[in-house]
Amino acid sequence: MKKISLSSILSQLLLLFFVIVWIIPTFGLFISSLRDKDLLAISGWWTALTTTEINEIYRMSGMESQIEEDGYFKIKGTLFEENSGKKIESFGINSKKINEFKIGDIAIFKDESEVILDEDGNYEWRSKSEFQKKKGKRLFTTSLSPPSFTFENYREVLFKEGIGRAFINTMAVALPSTLIPLIICSFFAYSLTWMRFYGRDTLLAIIIASLVVPLQMSLIPILTIYNDFGALFGVAAKSYPGVWMAHTGFGLASTTFLLRNFLKSLPNEMMEAAKVDGASHYDIFLRIIIPLSIPAFASIFILQFLWCWNDLLVGLVFLDQVPSEIILTAKLKELLGSRGENWEILTTGAFVSMTVPLFIFFALQRYFIRGLVAGSVKG
Amino acid sequence: MTILNLLFIVFLGILFFIAYFHISNYLLDSYGGRSVKRYNLENSIRVIVFIAPAFIVLFIFILYPVFETIRLSFYDKFGREFVGLYNYKWAVNDPEFRRSILNNLVWLLVVPTLSTFFGLVIANLADRIWWGSIAKSIIFMPMAISFVGAGVIWKFIYEYRGPDNTQIGLLNSIIVSLGYEPQAWLTIPIWNNFFLMAIMIWIQTGLALVIFSAALRSIPKEMLEAARIDGASELKIFFSIIIPYLEQTILVIWTLITIIVLRIFDIIFAMTNGEWQTGVLANLMYDWMFRGGGDSGRGSVLAIVIMIGVIPILAWNLYKHRQEQKI
Numbered sequence: 001m002k003k004i005s006l007s008s009i010l011s012q013l014l015l016l017f018f019v020i021v022w023i024i025p026t027f028g029l030f031i032s033s034l035r036d037k038d039l040l041a042i043s044g045w046w047t048a049l050t051t052t053e054i055n056e057i058y059r060m061s062g063m064e065s066q067i068e069e070d071g072y073f074k075i076k077g078t079l080f081e082e083n084s085g086k087k088i089e090s091f092g093i094n095s096k097k098i099n100e101f102k103i104g105d106i107a108i109f110k111d112e113s114e115v116i117l118d119e120d121g122n123y124e125w126r127s128k129s130e131f132q133k134k135k136g137k138r139l140f141t142t143s144l145s146p147p148s149f150t151f152e153n154y155r156e157v158l159f160k161e162g163i164g165r166a167f168i169n170t171m172a173v174a175l176p177s178t179l180i181p182l183i184i185c186s187f188f189a190y191s192l193t194w195m196r197f198y199g200r201d202t203l204l205a206i207i208i209a210s211l212v213v214p215l216q217m218s219l220i221p222i223l224t225i226y227n228d229f230g231a232l233f234g235v236a237a238k239s240y241p242g243v244w245m246a247h248t249g250f251g252l253a254s255t256t257f258l259l260r261n262f263l264k265s266l267p268n269e270m271m272e273a274a275k276v277d278g279a280s281h282y283d284i285f286l287r288i289i290i291p292l293s294i295p296a297f298a299s300i301f302i303l304q305f306l307w308c309w310n311d312l313l314v315g316l317v318f319l320d321q322v323p324s325e326i327i328l329t330a331k332l333k334e335l336l337g338s339r340g341e342n343w344e345i346l347t348t349g350a351f352v353s354m355t356v357p358l359f360i361f362f363a364l365q366r367y368f369i370r371g372l373v374a375g376s377v378k379g
Numbered sequence: 380m381t382i383l384n385l386l387f388i389v390f391l392g393i394l395f396f397i398a399y400f401h402i403s404n405y406l407l408d409s410y411g412g413r414s415v416k417r418y419n420l421e422n423s424i425r426v427i428v429f430i431a432p433a434f435i436v437l438f439i440f441i442l443y444p445v446f447e448t449i450r451l452s453f454y455d456k457f458g459r460e461f462v463g464l465y466n467y468k469w470a471v472n473d474p475e476f477r478r479s480i481l482n483n484l485v486w487l488l489v490v491p492t493l494s495t496f497f498g499l500v501i502a503n504l505a506d507r508i509w510w511g512s513i514a515k516s517i518i519f520m521p522m523a524i525s526f527v528g529a530g531v532i533w534k535f536i537y538e539y540r541g542p543d544n545t546q547i548g549l550l551n552s553i554i555v556s557l558g559y560e561p562q563a564w565l566t567i568p569i570w571n572n573f574f575l576m577a578i579m580i581w582i583q584t585g586l587a588l589v590i591f592s593a594a595l596r597s598i599p600k601e602m603l604e605a606a607r608i609d610g611a612s613e614l615k616i617f618f619s620i621i622i623p624y625l626e627q628t629i630l631v632i633w634t635l636i637t638i639i640v641l642r643i644f645d646i647i648f649a650m651t652n653g654e655w656q657t658g659v660l661a662n663l664m665y666d667w668m669f670r671g672g673g674d675s676g677r678g679s680v681l682a683i684v685i686m687i688g689v690i691p692i693l694a695w696n697l698y699k700h701r702q703e704q705k706i
Contacts, residue, residue: 007613008507015504015514018497022518022581025532028549032535044547172385176392183396188433197426201704203434208700210441212689214642216664216682218440220675221447223668224458225439240385241392249440252433281425282404310525312645313665324385329527333649336531343535343547350531354524361523365516368523372586373593 033351036148037344051144054086055098060115060125060136072126079121079141086143088119098140109137117141153348161339162323163349166331170353172240173315173327174308177247178301181255184248186293189259190285194271204260210253219317222246226318238325243318250314251304258303258374262296263289299371302364306357328353396432403428445686448679456674466676470684478656479663480684482572486643486659487688490579491636495629497580498587503617505588506595515592519585526582526645533578534650539563568656575657578646583639587632594628595621634692641688660685 032045043052058079066075080086092098093107093115101107101117108114113127115137123139158164191197192204230237266289274284290297308314315327321334332349339345361368407425410417455462470476501518505511521529538548542561546552551561565571598621606616622629644661647653653662664681667674 011504011613012508015501015508015511018501018504019514019517022521022584024549025536025581026520026524029532029535040547042545042547044545044549044552046549046552168382168385172389176389179393180396183393183400184432184436187400187429191426191429195422195426195429197423197430203430205697205700206437206442208696209693210437212638212693212696213441213445214638214682214685214689216642216661216685217448218444219664220451220668220678220682221444222440224447224675240388244392245436246440249436252437253441256433280404280408281422281429282408306523310528312525312527312648313661316665317668329525329645332527332531336534336649343538346531347535350528354528357523357525358520361520365519369519369589369593372522373590 029347029350032343033153033348034149034151035153035344036145036150037153037342039145039148040344040347041341049147051146053089054143054145056141056143057095058121058139058141060123060139062134062136063131064134066131072128073130075125075131075136077123079117079123079139080143084121084145085148086121086145088117088121088141088143090142091117092140093137095138095140099142113137115139153344154352157345157348157352161335161345161349162326163328163331163352165323166326166328167352169325170309170315170328171356173243173247173319174305176240176244177251177308178305180244181248181251181304182297182301185252185255185259186289186297187285188252189256189263190281190289192256192260193263194284195281207253207256207260211257213253215250215313218246218249219313222249223317236320238318238320240319240325243314246314246318247304247308247311251307255300255304258300258371259293259296261374262293266292295367295370298364298367299374302360302368303371306360306368309356399432400428448682448686451675452679452683454676456672456676458675462676466680469677470680475658475663476681479653479658479660482657483641483659483688485572486576486579486640487637489573489576490583490640491633493576493580494583494636495587495633497584498632499591499622499625499629501584502588502591502595503621506592515588518588521582522585524582526578527649529578529582530646530649533574533581534565537564537574565651565657566655571651571655571657575646575650578650579640579643583636586636590632591625591628594625598624634695638689638692641685 028045032040035045038054039052042054060079061075061077063075065077066073068074088103090099090102091107092100093109094100103117103119106114106116111127113125113131115123115125117123117139121141121143125136158167192200192207226242227237229235270288271284274288279287310329311327312329312333315330319325319327319330321330326334332346332353335342335346335349404425407421407428410421451458452466453461453463455465501514505515508514524532536549537551538546539551539561540546540548546555546561550564555561564574602620603616606620611619642661643659644665647657647659647662648665651657653659653666660681664678664685667678667681
């Protein structure tokens with residue numbers, strides 16, 4: 001048995017503290033995305049499992065729905081939507097005294113009409129004289145709502161708010177933006193490692209210098225090129241291929257660098273032997289390099305894919321902000337501005353945008369970490 | 380554009396590059412190899428075939444823009460007329476620019492330092508605890524999500540409602556339960572910068588953590604054992620053995636996060652859009668790219684200022700590369 005020391009307990013507690021602080025923000029977002037939107041707007045997500053007190057204002061039906069019964073004119077109806085699960089605690093007929101009456105009390109209005117209410121929100125409003133107004137009177141209710149979880153937010157966000165389409169757009173940006181650099185950089189890295197030609201070392205130095213060049217340096221000139229290109233050929237300046245190539249350009253240095261580091265570690269003898277047997281560089285590339293590089297490809301694919309999926313700036317500058325082109329991050333930013341108070345939309349939208357990265361993260365964490373560590377050796 | 384069309388061009392785009400390499404190499408294979416002269420020619424052409432696409436992309440998207448941006452910084456807002464140092468003079472005198480530079484500097488000071496520090500502490504804690512790898516996974520997770528997604532997550536934490544309402548933001552809820560007034564955190568100048576930095580630290584600590592975890596394994600076990608037998612406390616071991624041993628790694632992580640922080644844009648753009656004195660260079664630049672029809676001169680100056688920040692790192696990388704080549 002390992003003995004339990006004070007310092008071991010302390011370090012466990014400290015680590016637990018870090019873990020809790022780190023997980024809470026994401027956890028809160030996830031819980032909120034599953035909550036009923038009315039509850040979400042008035043109570044913190046940490047109260048999701050308790051009943052929540054809600055104050056609401058409802059208006060009863062107007063004169064059209066009145067019936068005559070037992071010498072009274074009556075209007076009957078219900079305040080809540082079906083299956084809301086809400087139970088009324090108290091109610092009022094005046095905004096200054098919203099808790100004036102209990103269930104079973106008869107509330108009397110100034111015009112001497114009276115209303116009774118049961119806890120499920122069914123009301124009966126009656127008067128000796130005929131109702132004359134098109135609009136009914138207001139009722140102020142205080143009710144308790146049980147915990148309620150729903151996928152309604154997801155349905156709304158995916159189909160009504162355009163997040164679903166943005167999801168597809170993001171996929172259409174990220175997949176080619178990952179595969180194209182992977183294809184062209186693997187050939188590039190191969191030639192930088194295994195082929196002899198004039199200027200190879202200079203090219204390598206340029207790659208290493210390009211690793212740290214901020215993409216801001218490229219934005220204005222490339223935007224100009226795209227605009228000129230679009231005007232010259234009469235096509236849209238902002239398009240999917242434009243974004244793919246921009247991502248390819250910005251990811252090129254790091255992809256090449258990582259791949260070259262990997263290729264350098266492969267034994268030279270293998271290539272020489274293949275060459276002696278009459279294999280061309282392309283044969284070697286297809287039959288030897290690719291099978292051996294699968295783990296390296298996986299790491300680089302994940303890094304570049306996550307980078308493109310999570311990018312905002314490139315998608316913002318090189319794509320039109322229209323439904324058929326807008327990417328998830330740009331859409332989320334747009335919603336932050338236009339629907340800033342609708343937390344059910346924001347939390348759900350953010351969670352939808354996180355599904356793919358989180359899936360990759362949990363399924364392929366090993367490769368992700370390997371890529372990051374390999375990339376950091378030089379930085 | 381319909382989804383089907385989109386699928387089609389995605390497929391076409393990827394296929395184009397595969398076809399380029401396959402067809403050109405196939406032609407070369409069937410041509411070359413029969414005589415020494417042909418063999419040499421084939422090899423030279425093949426080098427070009429292998430390098431050309433990547434080099435063209437590199438040239439158009441990195442090399443040319445660097446020089447073009449430098450050129451544009453001396454030209455007017457349309458890039459037509461030479462204006463000398465006018466744009467630079469504007470920047471030096473612009474209060475927004477000064478504010479952004481200051482904010483950027485504070486970001487560079489705080490975020491890499493704290494992320495590296497937390498990463499090191501957590502890696503060290505998790506290394507010795509049986510549920511450490513689960514803990515690492517959880518702390519590493521924010522690395523996978525977008526800055527905008529993280530922005531939404533944290534905006535929800537910082538959410539503010541008037542003093543009479545129930546607070547649905549976690550931070551204000553805690554503050555209220557302790558008996559203080561709720562605050563609109565993101566609108567309090569100076570301090571709001573730190574609330575934004577917290578998000579970045581939350582994300583980047585994971586990066587530091589995984590790299591440190593890998594590096595920790597390289598510390599010889601015997602050395603740690605020996606220190607423990609000699610009665611050194613864990614704290615003493617941390618400061619006297621682990622930190623000196625990981626000096627290189629600490630430097631690498633610190634630089635890595637510095638580069639990321641230098642071009643920070645998304646978080647601020649999503650959370651405050653640079654209002655309430657939270658702007659940084661990248662946001663100001665984005666602003667000038669489109670403000671008033673776009674000003675490529677001022678935008679370029681801002682890009683160059685960001686670039687100047689990475690030049691020491693660039694020089695250091697090249698120097699190290701040269702050293703390695705010599706060996």
